[in-house]
Amino acid sequence: MSQTIINIILFLLLASFLASRFIPSRGVRMMTAAELKRRLKQPGVQYIDVRTSMEFRSFHLPGFRNIPLHELAARARELSKEKEVVVICQSGMRSQKASKLLKKMGFRYVTNVKGGLNAWQ
Template sequence: MNGNWWAILAILVVLIAYTIFRTIRQSRYLKVLDEEEFRKGYRKAQLIDVREPQEFKNGHILGARNIPATQLKQRLVEIRPDKPVYLYCQGGTRSAKAADLLHKKGYKHIYQLKGGFKKWTGKVK
């Protein structure tokens, strides 16, 4: 193996280690729920769709509020820290990033829909 291969291998190892570390850390404050579990709790919580407005307009879970991940930091005052927060996006990436921000801001009860809106089979608007 020449030096380039070792560099690529080292980068891959670092990326894999970072991903594992982030997943473990995030699992301490973010509960990922399947659709059935998500359905049981979201009506008593703050249901936030973190997709962009056009995605929300094209269909969303009934009762959800649209606070795009790109605007979340500026709109935190709209989310109560004393109530559970149920998040979803299209596939899970943006809602995980939104959960990171909420956690850093002191929110305690954060839940995410496993697989995101694309896996949702319940009622939509």
């Protein structure tokens, strides 16, 4: 009986961990690469690429500014909390983390590009 309870607790902890990693934060909008292509030149939007500087130099989308994920907390003051922030990375994982961080920091309009640059093709 106690082993069953332990297994249930472990399962719930694992499910909670996975949900926190893969489910977007409340208030974070998801956008496909196709939507991004239509909106890319929209004025008043802050486009942020959270890949490393080296990744950004090798290829980036025009209009995107590089703020690597590990620098985002320290450099968030460079962004307006009142304007939409569209976040991209290579696959969508780092941009999802960045989006959650920005929401926690009080940014009102945060959009994550689902699938990142891998989906851009």
